[in-house]
Amino acid sequence: MVSASGGANAVGAKVVRVVPNPAGKAPSEETSVRFRISNLNFFYGPKQAVFDVNLNIPTGKITALIGPSGCGKSTFLRTLNRMNDTIRNSHWTGSILLDDQDITKIDVVGLRRRVGMVFQRPNPFPKSVYDNVAYGLRVNGHQGRLSDLVEHSLRRAALWDEVKDHLHKSALALSGGQQQRLCIARALAVDPEVLLLDEPCSALDPVSTAKIEELMFQLKDGCTMVIVTHNMQQAARASEFTAFMLEGRLIEHSETSRLFTTPRDPRTEAYITGRFG
Amino acid sequence: MERHWEHDLEELKQRLLWMGSLAERAVHQSVQALLDADENVAETVLNEEDAINEMQIEIDERVQRLLALQAPMAADLRFLLSVSRINGDLERIGDQAVNIAQSAMRVMRHPQVKPYVDLPRMSELAEGMVRDSLNALVRGDQDLAQSVMQRDDQVDRLRDQLFRELLTYMMENSAVVFAAFELILVAKNLERIGDHAVNIAEDVIYFIAGRDVRHPALDRR
Numbered sequence: 001m002v003s004a005s006g007g008a009n010a011v012g013a014k015v016v017r018v019v020p021n022p023a024g025k026a027p028s029e030e031t032s033v034r035f036r037i038s039n040l041n042f043f044y045g046p047k048q049a050v051f052d053v054n055l056n057i058p059t060g061k062i063t064a065l066i067g068p069s070g071c072g073k074s075t076f077l078r079t080l081n082r083m084n085d086t087i088r089n090s091h092w093t094g095s096i097l098l099d100d101q102d103i104t105k106i107d108v109v110g111l112r113r114r115v116g117m118v119f120q121r122p123n124p125f126p127k128s129v130y131d132n133v134a135y136g137l138r139v140n141g142h143q144g145r146l147s148d149l150v151e152h153s154l155r156r157a158a159l160w161d162e163v164k165d166h167l168h169k170s171a172l173a174l175s176g177g178q179q180q181r182l183c184i185a186r187a188l189a190v191d192p193e194v195l196l197l198d199e200p201c202s203a204l205d206p207v208s209t210a211k212i213e214e215l216m217f218q219l220k221d222g223c224t225m226v227i228v229t230h231n232m233q234q235a236a237r238a239s240e241f242t243a244f245m246l247e248g249r250l251i252e253h254s255e256t257s258r259l260f261t262t263p264r265d266p267r268t269e270a271y272i273t274g275r276f277g
Numbered sequence: 278m279e280r281h282w283e284h285d286l287e288e289l290k291q292r293l294l295w296m297g298s299l300a301e302r303a304v305h306q307s308v309q310a311l312l313d314a315d316e317n318v319a320e321t322v323l324n325e326e327d328a329i330n331e332m333q334i335e336i337d338e339r340v341q342r343l344l345a346l347q348a349p350m351a352a353d354l355r356f357l358l359s360v361s362r363i364n365g366d367l368e369r370i371g372d373q374a375v376n377i378a379q380s381a382m383r384v385m386r387h388p389q390v391k392p393y394v395d396l397p398r399m400s401e402l403a404e405g406m407v408r409d410s411l412n413a414l415v416r417g418d419q420d421l422a423q424s425v426m427q428r429d430d431q432v433d434r435l436r437d438q439l440f441r442e443l444l445t446y447m448m449e450n451s452a453v454v455f456a457a458f459e460l461i462l463v464a465k466n467l468e469r470i471g472d473h474a475v476n477i478a479e480d481v482i483y484f485i486a487g488r489d490v491r492h493p494a495l496d497r498r
Contacts, residue, residue, distance in 0.1 A: 233348050260350045262487030272350040274280050 032059040034194060035080060036223040040094035042075050042248075044087065053094075057194075062216055062225045064147070064239035068231060068271065070141050072248040073228045077196050080226065081115035101192070114126045114141060116187030120199040122179035124171035124186070129154075129163050132182055133231065134169045136190045149189060157185035158215050169260045177208025184215065189225070197227040201234065213238045232272055234258050244268045282347050286356065289339050292412075293360055293367075296332040297411040299325065300367045301404060304470055309402040310404035311381035311463060312393050319385075322378035329371035336364045352484070359484040363414070366480075370407060373466040373473075380459040380466075387456040390446055396460065398466045399435045402428060406474035413481045422485075426476035432471035439464045470493040 004037050035057035042050035050072045057063050065073040078084045079092055091259040096103045104109055113136070124189060133150045137192055142149065148165075154160040159181040163174070180200060187195060188224075197216075201209040217237055218227055229235050235242050236256060252259060252268045263269045270276050303322050310319035340361045349357055406425045413422035421445065443457040479491050 134370050232350065236350070261354060267299050273353050 008248060029120045033057065034059040035226075036095075036097040038095040038097075040076070040079065040092060040096065042072070042084070042092040043090060044075075044077055045089040049191050050079070050092070050250050053178050053245075053255060055243060055250055057224060057226055057263075058241060059080060059224050060221050062220050062239040062243055064235035064240040064242060065226065065243050065245060066229045066230075066235050066271075067245035067251075068276070069230070071245045073245050076245070077198055077226060078117075078198055080194070081112050081117060083112075084119060113190045114192055115194040115196060116190070116192035118180070118183050118187055118195065118197045118200045118241065121195075121203050122176055122183050124174070124179050124182050126170070126172060128168045128173050128181060129174070130167040130193070132186050132237060136186060140190055153189040154183040156181075156188050156200050156219065157181045158211060158218070159185055175208070177204050180204060180208065180212060181215065185211075188219070192223060194224045194226065197225060199228055202230065209234070231262075244271060246271070278475075282343065285339070285343060286353065289343070289357075289360060289480040290334065292332065292336055293363060294415065296329060296336065296364070296367050297407070298381045299329050299332070300370040300374065301407050302403055303329065303371050304377070304400070304407065304467075307374040307381060308463075308467075311384060311395045312376055312397060314381075314385040314389075316382060319381045322374055326371055326375050328354065329368060333364055333368040335413040337472050340364075340418070344469065355484045355487060358474050359414075359480040361393045362480045363477050366476045370452040370470050370473050373470050376466045380463050384456050387453075388454045390460060392442070393440070395435050395439045396463060399432060399439070399464060402432050402435070403467045403474065405468040406432070406471055407477070410474045413478060414484070417485050419482055422478040423452035426475050426490075429471050432468055436464045438476060440448060452485070453479035488489065 004218050026176070027101075029042060032254070033056045033134075035055075036210070037053055037055045037057070039047060040050055040053040040055075053076060065077065067073050075084065080096060080103075084090050084092070085108065106114075125135060127135070130150055137149055149166075151160060154163060159178060162178060163169075163182075171179060174182060177221050179257065180203075184195070184200075201212050206211065213234065216227070219225070227235075227239065239256045241253065242256045242259045244251045244263075246267055252263060252265045254264070259268065260272060263272065286456050303325060306318050307322045309315065310322065345358055347353070406428055409421055410425045412418070413425065440461055443461050447454045447457045481491075482488055482490050
């Protein structure tokens with residue numbers, strides 16, 4: 001028998017108060033999973049960069065990928081929307097399922113619409129703010145009032161108020177932080193299910209970084225996110241799940257709060273405490 | 278790779294252990310003052326209270342600085358959180374020792390109520406618990422910390438036994454009420470010292486293993 005306050009019940013039996021355990025666990029089968037990655041191996045020609053990675057990316061959550069330079073984080077990330085297909089002589093083995101669909105069986109353009117990407121350096125098109133956001137919509141043959149959708153995307157990216165009076169100004173005239181939010185708006189315009197962010201704040205100042213992180217929190221319910229970051233404090237602040245990679249292998253994956261307080265693997269402990277990396 | 282602030286962590290541990298030794302000594306001396314009816318020793322305990330209190334502030338400042346500047350994770354974070362809690366428990370142990378010393382000074386003005394048998398045993402147990410909880414921290418020894426927690430029942434039983442005995446003395450002879458009451462307070466102080474040692478042991482286990490073993494009755498599902 002459980003009560004809210006504990007003590008003894010009417011027959012003197014010990015009553016225990018059930019306390020939710022925030023101690024953390026990896027996404028389980030009960031958690032909705034957006035990406036299921038199984039036995040992923042990635043090769044740049046003869047050189048293997050990712051070794052036998054198995055990982056579930058939970059829906060509607062932010063998952064951070066951390067690890068030292070060259071550990072395969074970005075390679076892994078780019079595999080999720082087949083951006084690596086553009087690299088000559090690269091190939092991968094294993095299985096990647098997006099909502100239980102094999103990504104190799106989905107039209108790659110359609111895949112990249114569903115799984116958008118934001119890169120380390122902001123890369124707006126040399127067009128106006130408006131046209132940057134509208135581009136994807138036009139290319140996808142969107143029906144409906146374009147301006148409304150552009151405004152909606154810019155609002156979702158927390159940029160509307162700053163650019164609403166300058167929509168036809170060149171995107172290249174925006175600050176770095178604004179450009180990055182514009183890139184996010186551009187990706188959001190086609191309503192992706194997943195957003196992949198490859199060190200999205202590494203070129204930004206702390207204020208812009210904070211805005212991007214806050215934006216991620218606001219977006220995550222409607223858009224699963226995977227972020228590669230070198231900044232462990234950012235991973236700790238901004239994500240709900242964290243995966244640590246080392247030398248192409250997935251070492252540990254858990255709820256962020258648990259990984260950063262009681263990591264299971266000594267290599268994870270050594271990395272996040274700064275003893276190497 | 279050695280981090281530049283490793284030295285700060287080690288120094289913090291040493292300061293905490295030093296504070297622990299001061300608290301342990303205070304407890305030992307306060308009980309000796311009572312057993313030997315030695316007012317000078319009791320005064321020493323009162324005079325050295327400030328040193329323990331100053332260390333509490335110093336240690337808290339060190340912890341705060343490290344948390345703010347180094348953004349510690351994992352074992353480092355757990356260590357700093359544990360140090361902060363242990364710091365508070367050691368300061369309270371120091372307070373309990375002062376209370377015992379003050380009781381000793383009051384009791385020694387009255388005839389001894391009874392031979393001191395249980396109080397020295399309680400004191401030895403409580404001091405041992407404090408010492409071992411800090412040794413567990415130094416050695417990273419979860420088993421030793423666990424053994425501290427298991428000894429608390431013995432201390433509690435001795436307190437109850439002493440209370441019953443002294444109550445009997447008080448009921449039989451009203452002239453001993455004042456002194457007996459002070460001895461009951463001393464027993465209570467020693468029981469509280471045992472509780473603080475248990476708190477320290479729990480914090481040590483949290484630091485070593487990341488397990489929160491406080492309040493075992495709670496169902497953590």
